[in-house]
Amino acid sequence: MNPARRTTAAAATAVVLATAGGLLSAAAAPASAATTCASPVYKRQFFANTAFSGTPKKTDCDAAVDQSWSGAPVTGLPKDNFGVRWSVTRNFGSGGPFTVAAYGTDGIRVYLDGSRKIDLWSNTTGSRTKSLNLTIPKGTHTLRVDYVNWTGSARVRLTYAPRTTAGVDKVKPLTPGGIRTTYDKATGKAKLTWSKSPEMDVAGYRVYRRERGSSFGTRPLATTTATSYTDSTLPMAGAMFLYEVRAYDRSGNESAGTTDQPVTTVDKVAPVVTDLAVLGNSSLDGVSLWWMSTEGALDYELLRSPARSGPFTVVAKNLSNSATDETAPYGETSYYKVAATDAAGNTGYSSVVSNARPLAVPYFLGGTNRPEDGGGVDLSWWVSPYSPKEFRVHREERRFDDATGTFDVVDSRVVPCAPKLTDTAYGTRYAYACTDTTVVPSPHDGFYVYWVTSVDALGRESEPSGVHRFSYGDSTAPPALTGFTATATEYGTVLDWEDSPVADLDHYDVFRLSTVDDGTGTTYVGRAEPGDSRIVDSANLQDGEHHTYFVDAVDTSGNSVNMSVGDPYEVAHTTVTEYDLRPIVETPADWLVGLDARAADDASAIDLSWRLSPSYHGDDITGYRVYRWNPATAAYEPLTAEPVTGLTYTDTTAAAGTTHFYWVTALHADGTESAPGDAWAALAPRPS
Template sequence: MNRARRTATAASVVLATAGGLITTVAVTPASAATCTSPTYTRQFFANTTFSGTAKRTDCDAGVDEYWSGSPATGVPTDNFSVRWTVTRDFGSGGPFSLTVRGQDGMRVYLDGYRKIDLWKGTSTTVSKTVNLTIPAGKHTLRVDYANWSGVAAVKFGYAPITSATYDKVKPLAPTGAAVAYDKYANKAQLTWAKNKEMDLAGYRVYRRQWGTSTWSRLTTTTGTAYTDSPPPTGAGYAYVIRAYDKAGNESASTAEVSVVSPDRTGPVAPTGLTAVPDNLRIAVRWNAVSDAAGYRLYEKDPATGALALLHEGTGTSFTHAVINSAHTYVVRAYDTAGNNGTLSAPVTTDGVDRTAPAVPQNFQAVNLSGRIHLSWQTQTPATDQEPNFTVVRSRGTTLGADAVPVACDYETNGSDGSYTHSCYAPDDWEFDTTYTYGVRAVDPAGNASAPATSTVTTRDNVAPRPLPGLKATPRADGMKLSWDTPLDEDITRYYGRVLAPQADGSVEVVSICEDSADDPRALLCIGVPDGETYVYQVYARDKWDNVTPLSTASQVTATELDLRAAEPIGEDSGPLYGQGGWTAVETPTGPSWQCSGDVCAQITEFKVSRWNFQTQTYEPLGTHPATPDPKWGYWWHYEDTTQPFGTVSYYRVVGVLADGTETAAAHPWRIRPDLL
């Protein structure tokens, strides 16, 4: 006996394919074979082999049937078959669950591949579920059902698996992103196309400002449109949309769409507003704002809050020419578009100068030629007057409570706010004593800075004592003087003198001695070593300019070496006569001589010889042309490149006439000293 069947015109409960939600959908018969996805195309066959022409083709929202009797005109009660087919876009694809249940034969295909096979007659309900991954894009599902006899029942559904444990597939990025911007209303209308994924949960809209890389999420929505009001700062903003599914997977971004907002936003409020009075004015200052084109400074009425514009400009300071009266200030910035910024926090001053000047800089107390010289620098702000200064002094290395005022008639030099001040302290100090001096800046309102300090030790008035162990060593370039370590530690310079004893018992200063190049305790008294006996005296000067009295200076008597040549120097009586001297340079020099009289014009050349101490003879060096020098006339110089170092050289020069005869000799000399 056949069971009762639900007719094809009755309402059916089906599993809809939109988003995997269970809905009640009525089957709508249709004669057309074209159905809009995700609606199925349904075909009825009068056999169980799907052969021949379908008896009926219509559209079905879902596969959920229970028939009693023939399911369609021309189809028998038993031994018929029904085929459902749908092709749809699965978006990014992912894991899906396919489930079929019913009686008699059921088969499910994906893209022509069989996934479920329950193809046999049954009198009881059977079911099967298959989990599989459907690739992205469009795919075709097909459900075949055959009824041989008895109850005709079949139900099929497919749905995404939304567990984050299994679903790792991101949705596809939304397409068709666009933006329409109303700059007057500052409204950016974003739109995009709906995604195809069945497990889609919604969309996320992101924004970033041009020039940055940080995206901020604006909203989460299930729709395909969003309206944003970007900050009206004149900046550009980019938008992207990303889809996300029920497993929490987020898609890639859409292509960026951008807008440029109108600039209706003023700069932020300036910070650091200060008002510092002095005895002439109030200096108002504030910190710069990055996008400010300028600033407006207002005076605020404390009672009414009314603002009176006091100054407008691009700087961050203003000098208000008022004193000893209360004032309240606020400041705001404005940008290049003319937008006013937020007012700063107010600052109030009573106008009374209570601010001490800056501490004087680089204060130094130094001994200068035995006096105490004080100097310091100041940088005077443009809104203040140059202060006065007071100087005090304490005995010792710190400025103590016992500090006493010191008169300082200082002089000031400088300009453009940078000044140097200096004076000599009174000479009322004690010799060889340590003092600490201090200087304070005092402004016209009487505010005094902290003191700058400097410590100095005064000079002593004790002359250096005689030098111990003075000795004289005769040399070929003069007399070397040397001595032992001095008894005083503050000596800065030594002096030596050569004294010639006179018949009356006095002495006459013949020459002075030269400092050593290498030995700080040696002098060289340069002179011709002709066997003379002299008194050599050495005295010292200390850093305070105290000098050893000559009456107590160390001295020693010594005789020079006798290195005179065969012909004496300084006794030339002919037309030629030689010059003598020495030079401190280490390079050789050579002799110089002159000629006077008519014979000078007849000389054709000069012969130059040098005395050899070892052989006791004059040895020829060479000749020198007799052409007069255009500048010096009858004056000649011979470059002796072999002149010995650290000795005296005696020369013999004769003029050769055209007939071969020679003039009387000249005897120039040169000392090339070794300065130790």
């Protein structure tokens, strides 16, 4: 092992921290001027004390609480013992569950409406993090952050955001305000506008429409993220329609509807049906058709015939401008036309269109994988109640091929998945479900693809449904480890931790972060298998450096805390100061390169090897002398009376449980001895 490089303390601490928060234009105002910051921007005040007393030295606006300073943050403040206060008053809409997270050195306190929620208030050199889940009432509230820096560099960060998990956030958004509707008689379009929601987690708005005398359906007319919507689908038949708008958030909660907005369409002349068309070859709900009319009609009827020339029979009536023929026969061609009747009793007919309905293609809803309880993959789909009731579930396993750079199919099969009828509530569609219990967890570089087909009485198979992809494996990271300690010894740093409680643990990863002497580079220390909660870092020179160690639990699906968070300090970590065992005698010259010293596999001896430097041209070497540092005598002492003739040597007298340092010199024919090259190795306690 090559000798460790030495760096000075000055070089190791020469770090300049930059302010991360966004400084706004109001920062240019003098301390005596009134500063107003538009919500949700913070008002920031700098105090030359830690009690936040007296007149602030400076007041400005800050887009976020996320700063670091290595000295005085502003003119007029000391580099130590100063305070910074951020405050913002904003509308939290309907309120609900939020997560507030604070991180910083020294003291940080977080208040909501004057009530303290987070208290990290002590003079420390390390950083702390605290995350808090709390429910904020609806309306306007004030958030305040008090931060003090007693000594050293300063670092502070605060975030707050709604918790948008459906099981956590059950608060409905506020109803959109400012609803207004206009109707253009020339175009027949209705335009709705409303005010933007003050909610922080609003995902969009749903527009609902109903005809007078009916109720709003469960499906919205439109979904949008804008604050306006133009409805161009109104039938121009002199009828009244009513609209309402509802806001929905990222958790799926939907607000109450706005006040109903009425629109009465104009009544044109006798209807003429045009543009009758089949909307694809749908086999879920049936054959879907759509048409237009130049005049507002009171009623439409859909007619079907097995021949273009007829006779036609009515298959659906009391329609608007679309219909679905649920009873259309599979595997046959049907002919359609539409009859439209207005208030005066006039009836017009469309042209004839045809459709060859294929075998029913299921509408694949997807599924849920349940690897945590060995339950397999739950699958579900919809079909028409008139379609065949036999199905096939197909599955492909795909894995990444490094050679081709693509995901190749490694297995394709029809899985023994017995479908069961689960729901007929809609009437126009039946829901089926089954569970693939034959699936096994896919590797980290693989996944499964499913699709469903229907099979008729003749054994013919439909086209495949849409596909769904599943990475069948646990997606939950093991919890952060506890009881992590680092102990300095003469043979390295001994790291211990408590065993992870997860049943699917695969291994532990241990890392070392040099925090003082060698910058901030991260070194992989090693891997420990399940049941082994100890590792010794003996590959680092015991020279009194300070280090932070991290240990991370990784499960069989590749999940770990280090993968699921951005801050490495979420992983179990601890710090240690190594022993400084370096000899007090410096090595005069490094004429030997590649001198390596390492403990034998059974920790019973130390093996040394070396080779000559390319720049050394001596050809009269008769042997080598091996020395070992003796702390008791404070000197390098030879290990053999006679020179070593080869390029290797095994020291079987090395004491266990400490670190040893060696010199190797070359002996010339004239009896002179070269300058030494050095190396070191840690020798752990020998196994019993």
